[in-house]
Amino acid sequence: MDELIQYGPDLAVGFLNNIKLSLIIAVFSLVVGTILAAMRVSPTPVLRAAGTAYVNLVRNTPLTLVLAFCYLGLSDTLGLIFSTEVPLTNSFWLAVLGMSAYTAAFVCEALRSGINTVPMGQAEAARAIGLTFSQSIRLIIFPQAFRAVIAPLGSVLIALIKNTTVVAAAGYTVEVSNVMRTTFDTTGVSIPIFLGIVVAFLILILPIGWYTGWLARRLAVVR
Amino acid sequence: MSASVLFDTPGPRGRLRNHLITGVSALVLLAALGWVLLKFNEKGQFKASLWEPFTTETVWVDFILPGLVGTLTAAVLGAVLALLFGAVFGIARLSDHRWIRLPAAWIVELFRAIPLLLLIFFIWFLAPDVFGGGDYALFAIVLGLTLYNGSVLAEVVRAGINSIPKGQSEAAYAVGLRKSGVMRLILLPQGLTVMMPAVVSQLVVLLKDTALGYFIVYVDLLNMGFKTLPSVYPGTKLVAAIVIGVIYILMAMALSAFATWLEKRSRRSRKTTAGPLEPPGAVPLPPGQPDMGGSVMTQ
Numbered sequence: 024m025d026e027l028i029q030y031g032p033d034l035a036v037g038f039l040n041n042i043k044l045s046l047i048i049a050v051f052s053l054v055v056g057t058i059l060a061a062m063r064v065s066p067t068p069v070l071r072a073a074g075t076a077y078v079n080l081v082r083n084t085p086l087t088l089v090l091a092f093c094y095l096g097l098s099d100t101l102g103l104i105f106s107t108e109v110p111l112t113n114s115f116w117l118a119v120l121g122m123s124a125y126t127a128a129f130v131c132e133a134l135r136s137g138i139n140t141v142p143m144g145q146a147e148a149a150r151a152i153g154l155t156f157s158q159s160i161r162l163i164i165f166p167q168a169f170r171a172v173i174a175p176l177g178s179v180l181i182a183l184i185k186n187t188t189v190v191a192a193a194g195y196t197v198e199v200s201n202v203m204r205t206t207f208d209t210t211g212v213s214i215p216i217f218l219g220i221v222v223a224f225l226i227l228i229l230p231i232g233w234y235t236g237w238l239a240r241r242l243a244v245v246r
Numbered sequence: 247m248s249a250s251v252l253f254d255t256p257g258p259r260g261r262l263r264n265h266l267i268t269g270v271s272a273l274v275l276l277a278a279l280g281w282v283l284l285k286f287n288e289k290g291q292f293k294a295s296l297w298e299p300f301t302t303e304t305v306w307v308d309f310i311l312p313g314l315v316g317t318l319t320a321a322v323l324g325a326v327l328a329l330l331f332g333a334v335f336g337i338a339r340l341s342d343h344r345w346i347r348l349p350a351a352w353i354v355e356l357f358r359a360i361p362l363l364l365l366i367f368f369i370w371f372l373a374p375d376v377f378g379g380g381d382y383a384l385f386a387i388v389l390g391l392t393l394y395n396g397s398v399l400a401e402v403v404r405a406g407i408n409s410i411p412k413g414q415s416e417a418a419y420a421v422g423l424r425k426s427g428v429m430r431l432i433l434l435p436q437g438l439t440v441m442m443p444a445v446v447s448q449l450v451v452l453l454k455d456t457a458l459g460y461f462i463v464y465v466d467l468l469n470m471g472f473k474t475l476p477s478v479y480p481g482t483k484l485v486a487a488i489v490i491g492v493i494y495i496l497m498a499m500a501l502s503a504f505a506t507w508l509e510k511r512s513r514r515s516r517k518t519t520a521g522p523l524e525p526p527g528a529v530p531l532p533p534g535q536p537d538m539g540g541s542v543m544t545q
Contacts, residue, residue, distance in 0.1 A: 066253045066264050069272045083450070083498035084491055085457030091472055092491070096484045101289050138251060146251040156254075164251055185361040192460065200364045204371075204461075212371035221360050228359050 027215040030206050034216065037199035038223050041187045044118060044198065048183060051123035056130025063135050074131070081128040086121075090192035093121035098194075114194035121193055122186065129179045137172030138164065142246070170242040177235025181228050199223075291484055299479045300489055309478075313470025314493065320384060320456045320466065324391030325449050331396025332445075336403025337429070350400075357397040363458050366390035370462050383464035387456060395452045399445060402523065406441030407433050409520045436520065443509035444523045450501045454494070467493060 027034075062074035081089070094117055097103040105116035141164050149159035188200035196205075199220055206216060256264055286292060299305045338350035357365070370386035410433050418432040459466040460473075471490035476483040512522040 064250070064252055065267075066250070066256065067267045067271060069268050069275065073271075073275055079499070080495060083454070083495045083502065085454040085468065085494055087457040087460050088468055088472070088487070088491055088494060091460065091468070092487045095472070095476075096487045100291070100481075100484045101285055141251050143251060150254065160252065185359075188361040188363045189458070200361065200367060203364065204367050207367070207371045212368070212375055214372075217364070217368045220364060221356075224361060224364075225356075225359050 026206075026210055026213040027219045030202075030210075030216060031219070033202055033206070034199055034220060037197055037202035038220070040195075040198045041184070042227070044115070044122070044187045044190060044195075045180075045184045047119050048122045048126060048187070049180060051119065052126035052130050052183070055123060055127035056134060059127055059131035060134035060138075063131060064138055078128045078131055081125055082132070084125075086125050086186055086189055087192045089125050090118060090121040090190060093117045094193045111195065111197060114190075114196075118187075118190035118193040118195045122183070122190065126179065126183050126186075129182070130176070133172055133175040133179055134168075136175070137168040140171040141167045167244050170239070170244055173242065174235050174239035177231055177239070180235075181231055184228060184231075185224070286484075296482050296485050299482060300485065305475065305479075309470045309475045310467070310490070310493070312465060313467040313490075316384075316459070316464060316466040316470070317453075317456050317468075320387045320391070320459060320464070321453045323384075323388045324395065324452055324456065327388065327392040328395040328399055328452060329445070331392050332399025332403050335396065335400035336407070339400065339404050340407060342425070354397040354400045357393045358401070360394070362390055362394045362455060363461060365393060366458055366462060383459065383462050386462060387459050387464055390458075391452055391455055395448055395455070398448055398451075402441050402444045402448065403437070406437040406444070406523050409440055409523060410436050411520065439512050439522075440520050441523050442512060443505050446501060446505035446508055450498050450505065453498055453501060457494070 059074050059077065062070040063078070065071060094114065097120075098113065098117055103117075104113055106112035145163055145167065146159060149163040154162065187198060190198055191201040203216060203220055207213065254260075290296075335350050335354050338346050339354065341347045341350070366386050369389050370382055373382035373385055374380065407429075414432055414436065415428050418428040423431065456466060457468045460468045463469060467490050471486050471493075472483070475486050479486075509522045
């Protein structure tokens with residue numbers, strides 16, 4: 024217990040960095056994922072193919088490789104540098120870049136399968152009563168797709184939060200799992216520290232799962 | 247695109263507009279690709295000396311293949327143990343006895359919520375204290391993969407068995423089978439057909455997760471290909487990343503393709519009336535609509 028109290032502040036700073044990363048990446052990946060999803064359902068074959076290729080490539084690559092590629096490939100080799108003075112700031116944005124690119128593929132898949140849950144009959148009925156393209160999207164398709172997408176987006180968010188523990192691969196070493204590792208290097212393994220971090224993650228993750236699950240059930244479209 | 251929820255079959259004006267968008271987007275994509283290639287060239291990444299090592303035997307025999315063996319060892323051990331763990335805990339969660347059901351549920355929920363890398367670090371540091379000195383990298387990865395993916399698979403098993411229509415077990419009890427017989431002869435065989443696609447999708451996740459060995463210096467594809475190899479052949483980082491990236495993608499895609507095939511087969515299977523189970527985290531589709539490959543996301 025003493026170790027947890029002694030190293031608590033360091034670990035707390037690390038955990039806050041995980042939360043900060045999660046929030047920024049969530050915003051970026053939602054934007055990019057929406058664009059990708061729009062590409063994948065567009066009537067333009069070129070855009071559809073590009074979206075599909077991106078999603079299949081990124082989804083089948085380990086996140087660790089994506090992040091290490093951003094760090095050692097993009098930054099070290101190709102010279103993509105966000106901050107020349109502070110290496111940690113540079114790695115922070117590299118981590119944001121890599122994880123947003125990775126998470127966007129999953130956001131895209133969640134959104135697209137949400138659109139696929141809307142039965143054809145709904146669109147046909149909308150056209151039959153004379154709604155225009157934008158009206159049928161706004162009033163019929165999107166509200167139903169949005170509801171189907173809540174729970175999967177919740178799982179993506181949870182996975183994203185858990186995945187922020189991997190960003191040390193991009194050189195961002197001040198997040199909680201790496202802080203735990205360096206602490207273990209000096210003090211040896213400490214069960215209280217591990218359990219403390221686990222509890223912190225549980226407190227963050229479980230409510231998200233419950234809330235999105237509850238919301239999805241509450242708003243579920245009865246078919 | 248006539249079968250889309252979003253778009254009508256385009257008329258003459260719509261077709262013209264689509265052709266225009268096609269042209270413009272093709273140009274934009276080509277420009278982006280060209281810019282990337284230009285950047286690569288600017289930094290001299292197309293120099294033959296950087297790519298040449300990957301055509302030599304030593305690079306493959308000394309670095310990439312041993313790494314691949316390490317990755318596959320971890321993946322296979324992890325997959326087998328995770329399947330066992332998932333089967334045991336999935337069925338335990340369906341137990342009629344509260345003292346079995348509740349602890350199983352806690353364990354499954356707990357290990358699903360712990361970030362895998364955190365768990366692997368903890369096992370890696372804990373193992374020498376418990377079992378004495380030695381190299382516990384493989385042990386930590388396999389145990390971590392087993393606990394995490396096993397917990398996810400336990401949920402898949404539970405959902406698979408729950409998806410079998412109630413009439414099946416009722417009929418089985420009615421003809422005089424016991425609880426174990428109902429599970430073994432009626433529910434599990436049907437449940438297996440239903441859950442196979444989701445199980446294989448989770449195994450893809452497990453395969454990708456083996457790359458976490460990078461952090462605990464386990465001799466896997468990522469470490470050999472991305473750390474050791476570029477240190478022997480300076481400057482090949484980017485090229486090496488592309489080569490091992492392609493290997494990872496091919497392995498994962500082959501497994502995903504297998505999952506899709508299983509799903510198609512299970513959809514037309516007459517062994518059970520229940521449809522195939524969605525991978526964990528995917529959106530359930532209305533019946534009769536083709537699935538476009540739901541996704542599971544972790545690492």
